[in-house]
Amino acid sequence: SNANNLPSPSRNKYQNARRVLNSAETQNLPGRESQLQELREFFSNHLESQTSGSLYVSGQPGTGKTACLSLLLRDPDFSKRLQRVYINCTSIASVGAVYKKLCTELQLKVSGRTERDHLEAIQRHLKTAKRMLLLVLDEIDQLCTSRQEVLYTIFEWPALPGSRILLVGIANSLDLTDRALMRLNARCELKPRLMHFPPYSKQQIVEIFKSRLAEAEVLDVFPPVTLQLLAAKVSAISGDVRRALDIGRRVVEIAEQQKRDGEKEFNMKALQLEGKDAVEAKEKQDTLKPVQVTQVAAVLNKVYGASQNLEEDIEASFPLQQKLMLCTLVLMLRNERNKDISMGRLHEVYRRVCAKRNILALDQAEFTGTVDLVETRGILRIMRKKEPRLHKVLLQWDEEEVHAALSDKQLIASILSDTACLSK
Structure with missing residues (x-):
């Protein structure tokens, strides 16, 4: 075990307990032995045969996806033989900017400044690189667009003649490949291997x-x-x-x-x-x-x-503030053209919904905390930006499921018909 987890006599037991109950990287991942084994074999087999491959890892937040991969990324067995790049797609300004970010990570010379120039530089590199590349794209659902061209392009890299790349995409939802990458499933040699991390x-x-x-x-x-x-x-x-x-x-x-x-x-x-x-x-x-x-x-x-x-029954008791927030979100999704809903805008409409019903509204910070809690139930997802006000809030369930869970028909109906609260 790593030295920094040893108890320190100067700290009391409570401090030592708090220190090890954090979600920082750890050497020891109980309950994920089979996933680690499968990942290890996937890497080793492709390294032995020097062939490309792609893997799509899915699972809800906090199920060990990133932890398992960072453990292997640090493993000297692989780190010596692979060029490793890890990109969290939430940190990318726009979908196409992923190519620029990758060029920076690989320190490539790029002839121009367009997205196309960066893409060409990467594809040149893939065909000529001395070492195999392991590219891990975390939160890959951030790269989804209506035509999915960026995701397709990236998942086609393993099939480029001469390329030796191990591509690992990580996302929360299991069905991204079915929904977003139909075309890949049609071509067997491109079909990514799927790996699911169940909840603990x-x-x-x-x-x-x-x-x-x-x-x-x-x-x-x-x-x-x-x-x-x-x-x-x-x-x-x-x-x-x-x-x-x-x-x-x-x-x-x-x-x-x-x-x-x-x-x-x-x-x-x-x-x-x-x-x-x-x-x-x-x-x-x-x-x-x-x-x-x-x-x-x-x-x-x-x-x-x-x-x-x-x-x-846990699901039976949704606190009032969570109900109000969810109803507000559904109200906005139904009536606004822009489905990109920011935390700040959601809070603004929610405050109006509360004011109209004489309910004391939570302030921005408490409200963000409430949205976080609902995220742990898997009902919605937060795409985090630098500033909480700019976080995007995405509904994961469909509206019927939300209605069933909230079980407060009058309240839902009254909020959903209340389009006046949307006025900008």
Whole structure:
């Protein structure tokens, strides 16, 4: 294991627990052994035979797609034999700019400044490169356009005569290749291999927590029942381990804070004690207070807005603000020509929807948090930009599914007929 995960004596157990419950790159990916094995074999086989190939990796956020690939990108076995380029497509200004970005990464000389010039430079490079290229395009659905020419062009690179490229596209949705890349499926030699990362199960989330906490020797911070509760809830809603780790860190913060508050009270009492009693009081204060079930429940309640009763159907309880936000989104999608909806514009219309119903609207920051939470349910997707106001909000479900989930017919109907709120 990497040295930076070893416990540091100067930090307390809570800090060590928080440090390992982050979503930074890790050497150890429990629950993803078979995917790692499959990726490794895909890379090795193509390296041995020096042939091109393409792979399409799908799975919801927080299911380990990027983590597995970055682990292999760092593997010296591959890094010595491959030229590696990783591009997150959310960081690209426009779809065609992906060629320019790739030229920069490959340090290619380009004859002109157009998209075409950059594309030609790449294709020249692919035909003559000494080393095989591994190109990982993360969040590849950002490159979708109505005619899909950019995606087609890129997925056709492995078939260029003389090219040796391993192309890996990563996206949330499983059906991008069917929807967007029909033409490729028709040509067998271009058909990308598909690989799906399912949401993490309850047991896998427990294992991930245990392996990280054990690495930092702080397993006793989370009693088994607290891990079971946290994992049960997250796996039932999204199976997104990043979300589970965020919740874990928050729970540790609360436990630490409550222990501190307890200590203050204790010190007041200790002042009134003498000798042996004071020593005992001091020792009692230094013991670690593990995370409590009530603390986990409180954070889950805040994050998912559902009741404490975990047996109750999670989907049945959509908090009001989430309903208002979703209805506003559907209202805009139905009535506005521009389907590119920014977080800022969504908030503006939502504020009008609330004002009209005498509901106190959330401010921009809280609103962004609410949209984030709904994203963890897979209902919508956020395309992140530098500034939260400019994030794009995309509905993943169709409107019928949203209606069924919201189960509040009067409210939905009243908002969806309220086109006055759209006025610019």
